[in-house]
Every structure is written in C-alpha cells, then in structure tokens.
Amino acid sequence: MQMAKTPAVFLLIFSTLFISLVSADWNILNQRKRNSVRANLKSYCESWRINVELNNIRGFNVVPQECVEYVKKYMTSSQYKADSERAMEEVKLYISGCCTLRGDGKDAWIFDIDDTLLSTLPYFKKHGFGGNKLNASSLEAWMTESKGPALKHTLSLFHDIKDRGLRIFLISSRKETLRSFTVDNLIKVGYHGWTSLILRGLEDEFMEVKKYQSRVRQRLVDEGYRIWGIVGDQWSSFEGLPGAKRTFKLPNSMYYIA
Template sequence: MGGFDVVPQECVQYIQKYMTSSQYKADSEKALEEVTFYLSSCCTLEGDGKDAWIFDVDDTLLSTIPYFKTHGFGGEKINATSMEAWMRESKAPALGHTLKLFHEIKNRGLKIFLISSRRENLRSSSVDNLIKVGYHGWTGLILRGLEDEFMEVQKYKSKARHRLVDEGYLIWGIIGDQWSSFEGLPIAKRTFKLPNSMYYN
C-alpha cells in the first residue's frame, strides 16, 4: 500500500504494535548486521581523511516513538509546530543498535556526517540530545537552512551529499529509515534502510 500522506486508520493499530515490539528491534538489528559485514569485508578505506559515512537522525539515531505514542503512529498528519516543540526538549532516546554501530564506524576512521530534515533553528537542542544519549565525534551535522525550507526532502539531502562530494569526500555508506535519504545523486557505495512503518518515503 503506498501513496498516502498519513497511515490509513485501519493500519494504525498494526503499526503501533510493530514499532513498539521486539520484532522492530530485531529487524533493525538484522539490517545493521549487513553494515558490519560490509565494513569488515568490502571497505578498503583511502585513509586520506576523506572517507565518509552518512546517518539520518530521526528514527535512525534518535527514536521519535515517544512522540508518536501520543500522536497517532503516522495516522495523523504531522504537526510541525508540535513535533519541533518536542524536539526542543532534547528527550528523544537513542536507538541502541545504531548507537553501537555509530561508534564502530567512527573508530574505523570514517568521518561521520549527520544529514537531517530538522531545521537549522533546532541545532542546539539536536546537538544536546545527541550528546546526552551517547553520540559524539561526528564531523558535521547538516540541517535545513532557510534556502532549503520548501525543498523536497530527497532534493535537500541530495544537495547535501553533493556538497560533501565537492569537498572531496568518498561516501562509503548511508543509513536511514526513509527512502528519501538515499534517492538522487550522488549515491553512496552502499545504502542501508532501517524499518519504519510510519512513513512511506
């Protein structure tokens, strides 16, 4: 089922059950096992300081499930004002499976860039939240500026990757929970999609 702006009401209960279940965690961990295999078997890094890896933020590094527990699990149209107010509280928990992998990738010598659809005015609270739950040592956090405000997510993230490539970075991989994190050029050598039933993009 596709082409919807919000989750159909008849599906909300199933999505809530899945996103709060051990199966969601198991599926996420399975997807990230592929990353570990890729890193250990296929990545021969250049070692010039320009080896890069990209993470999405929401529902990749930080969980928005606490917010959606009271906002319909995708069955309600997202209220940006309400969601940004929640983000400013810097209370989103880490997704444990990606927290561990984040540090593994960093320790291998890759430069980590976080490309988020969050707006620039959320930088301080986003940094506070990330550090508080255990993320640190990334090279760049890219957020939407005023010039990106009305740009489609896929085009905005593609533009951000272009900037990194123009700066000489080789993007070895991207981890995200929405297809818009991967679509468009330039592409990474590998992409890894985490499960997220609340979105169809």
Template sequence: MANNFLLSLSLIMATILGLFIGTVSSSSSADWNILNQKWRFKVEKTTNDLKTYCESWRINVEVNNIRGFSVVPQECVDHVKKYMTSSQYKADSERTVEEVRLYLSSGCCTLKGDGKDSWIFDIDETLLSTIPYFKNHGFGGEKVNSSSLEAWMMESKAPALDHKLELFHEIKNRGIKIFLISSRKEFLRSSTVDNLVNVGYHGWTRLIMRGLDDEIMAARKYHSKVRQQLVDEGYRIWGILSDQWSTSYGLPIPNRTFKLPNSIYYIA
C-alpha cells in the same frame, strides 16, 4: 377405506412438510445467530484479512512501492503501532545493523586514511527515536503537526536507538568521518546536539540541517544537494543508514544504502 387412505396420506405429507419447514427455519435462524460457529468463522476471517492487508501495506511502504502517504490508513494504525513497538521491529533494525557490519568487514571499502572516507547517518528513527512522541499523537493515523513535533524535539528527550549507537561508534573508530544529515530545521540545532550528546553520540564530523533556503526543497533534492557538496569537497561516501528512501535519491549515488524500517511517516 379410500377415506382412511387419503387421511393417512395427508398426515404423512403434513409431517414431511413440517420437517422441511423446520429444517429451513432452523438453518435460517442459525445463519443469523452471532453465536453460530459459521458466523464466528466469518468474523475471524475478516479480522485475518485486515491483518494481512495492513501487513502488506506496511511491507510495500518499506520496499518503496507506496510513496508519499500523509497518514497511515485508519484501519492499520493499531497494526503499525504494534509493529513499531514490538520485538520484531527491534529485530528487523538489528538485522540491518548486522548487514552494515558485514558490508564493512567484507573488504568493500578501501580506506585511504586521508580523512576523506565518510559515512552518512540520518537522525530521526535512525539514531534517535521519535516513537515516544507518536505514541501520544496518533501513531501515524494523524497528519504530522510540524509545530507540535518540533516543540517536542526542542525538549531534547528523544532516546537513542541502542543498536545504532554501537554502530555509530564502531564506524567512527574505523577512522571513517561521520556526517549527520537531517531534515530537521536549522533552529533545532542546539537542542538536537544536546539530545545526541546526552544519549551518547559524539565525535561526528559535521551536522547538516535544513537552512531557510532548504525548507521549501523536497527532502530528496536536499539530501542529494548535500551529498554533492561532500563529494565536491573530496569525500568518498561509503554508505548511508536511514529510515527514509529520500535520503539516498539522486546523484551522487553512495556506495551502499541501508534502509531501516519506519511505517509511521514518509518524507519525500
């Protein structure tokens, strides 16, 4: 009888042990199975984390916390590309334009009608788009090749940013003098003028580009120097519209600065 009891007890223990081992084995194999729901959740969570990181990086570029970057982080290139070619980028830019219109209609600017009321526009990613170039050159994931970009600019094929074209003419029609201040080099003047006119821009007061003495100067110092020259000539600068923070750094300070989105490149 004792032998039968021990045999039964052994069978029970073996069954329990077998069930335990099976459970552990099943759980372990499930953790390593790529088709397992838990594993898919981990992959999805990682993807979401990357999207969140890249959007955070882009926003911090726009608010000028991240400065002086030479390339977009490789893991974020596709994210930046999607944004800069999306309806959201267009909507964000159009909202900036609407804010300019609200500012100008709010009684902000007492125009004296003496020909000295002025507005400053940047060119690239403000009036003209270089996105067609960057679509074929890494979209911010490669360090900008100045020679290649300038060769493309010489073709005068950059499209107008339509909502900026309308704003340009609205400001001009208010009797405000328009100054185009660009970080483009002086040798690009002819192709730049051709490009601007071909897509509908005309009637600006002056196009100012980097001369030989300005090429080694930081963009922020160059723009500050040009603004000072305009103020010395008696111009009142009511506002600046640009995609780069460097266009409004330093003195003299314009009455208002409006920043357009651009997370492809940074000009210091």
C-alpha cells in the same frame, strides 16, 4: 437400470456443487464476508506496511485508520527491534570487507537522525502512530525538549564506524533552528565525534528532502569525500545523485518524507 443411475447422478451433482463452494471460498471478497475479516485485515495491513518499506507505497499523509493498531504493534514489538538489529548487522558485515580506507580523512559515512539515531516513538505514541496528520510545529516543539532516546542498534554501529576512521556526517531534514536542541539530545544519549551536523537552512525549507539530501551529498563529493554508505529510515535519504556505494534502510511505516 434407471434406478442404478440415480446415485451416480446425485453424486456427480453433489461433487460439482462442493467443488464450486470450495472454489468460491478462496475468493478474497467472499473471505471478507465470512468470519475471517480480522485475519484479512491483518494481512492487508502487513502488506501495506511491507510495501511502504519497499517504496511501492509513497507520499502517504497518514497511516490508514484500519492499520494504525497494526503499525503500533509492529513499531513497539520485538520484531521491529530484531529487524533493525539485523539491518545494522548487515552494515557491519559490509563495512568489515568492503572498504579500503586511504587514511586521508576523506572516507565518509552518512547517518540520518530521526528514527535512525534518535527515536521519535515517544512523540508518536501520543500522536496516533501516524494515524494523525503530522503537525510539524508540535513535533518540533517535542524536539526542543531533547528527549529522543537513542536507538541502541545504531548507537553501537555509529561508534564502530567512527572507530574505523571514517568521517561521520549527520544529514537531517530538521531545521537549523533546532541545532542546539539536536546536539544536546545526541550527546546526552551517547553520540559524539561526528565530523559535521547538517540541518536545513532557510534556503532549504521549501525544497524536497530528497533534493536537499542529494545537494548536500554533492557538496561532500565536491570536497573530495568518498561516501561508503548511508543509513536512514526514509527513502529520501538515498534518492538522487551522487549516491553512496551502499545504502541501508531502517524500518519505519509511521510517516513518509519525500
């Protein structure tokens, strides 16, 4: 009888050990110790990027060094293009049925500029895709060259909204000293017919961008404008009051502007 019990006892011990090993294998810490470090790093970096877009991760100065390559791959990928195009399709769907325009010249739409109308990717390709701390002087020097390419998905949307009779306001955190270079760049790549280009003056330079943007919107509302929507790549383009009836964010995990 004792001999008959031995295989059963051995099987029970082996099964318990196997279950323990399988359970341990699902522990993320153990996963990192095995050969799946690369896969887990990809998951971590993708999760980091998504949480930037969700505004859960805020105020970062640089992209984590281990994630720079993943951000680079995304920002230069067909997925970034597809995500941006889908966002603009949602704008078109919204604008096609949302708005009863009064025809009094007070129906308004707001666009940000950098990485909304114009791409800064040519600059960040040479400056670490957000892995290096942003050098404002260097970026502004690049802006004076007026070589930012148009983001084609927003170029099409820009003209669609303009043709519907809405007044377009461009509100940017760029400095007023960059006005002529910004206008040259916008016109060169196909943007024209906006109502006003609003840049940061000396009195705005030390103000948080979200407060500056909010103050500009308040001025527009005080002038009687109805803001139907905003398109931007930073949450600071939308935060604060007064708001718009809808906001649409384009993906950008290279930098964060508060």
